[in-house]
Amino acid sequence: MVSHSIFLDMEQGDLGQEYLVHTVLESIPWNQEGLIAAIAQDAQSKEVLMLAWVNREALMETLSTRRVCYWSRSRQQLWRKGESSGHIQTLIEARLDCDGDALLLLVQQQGPACHTHRPNCFYIGLDTEQATILTEPMR
Template sequence: MIGAIAQRHDTGEVLMLAWMNRAALDETLATGRVCYWSRSRQQLWRKGETSGNHQRLVEARLDCDGDAILLLVEQQGPACHTGRPNCFYNAIRNERVTVISVAP
């Protein structure tokens, strides 16, 4: 299992963090459509399969230790299941969590 960070290829916005196993990575590289491993469902999760908010792979990069992968993607629609553009909408400010992006 490897941590996978999805980032918009054109703006650099960090969209989400998910997990990939070998099958998810192989499918992503073969098809160009991003596929993750759902730890909660214990199955492959093809991003946008139910929501329509697909991710198309532009480039995949491994970090220096080979224990994380950066996916540069073209994002269709919001990346977060809450409807927000990305999953990082909770900021830690003054030792408190502050929501910085409201759900649509």
């Protein structure tokens, strides 16, 4: 197992200090399937759009092409957001959390982010009594 001490080093890092991305990627605590969670957030409105999973290949493709790519757990293959719907996500900025186990992808979303045609995937409100649909699909 790779040491995650780079994240401890980064905790003490100064503003603007840089690290080699290869070293950081080697230290990410990928899960048993080689994945970490990726939260997509609209870069302008700051609305949280969705949560998906990325493997190293999807992350590197996203960083190099600026078009967001995920790992589809159901299809067991790379999933380029919008490849069938046309509702692509363009990467504005990628951030890794403090212990390296989650990504925040600040994106420009074209069309709805959710496959239900809603603006985001978090449209079901919960309380102790019920679950409530909070948004209409975009048509």
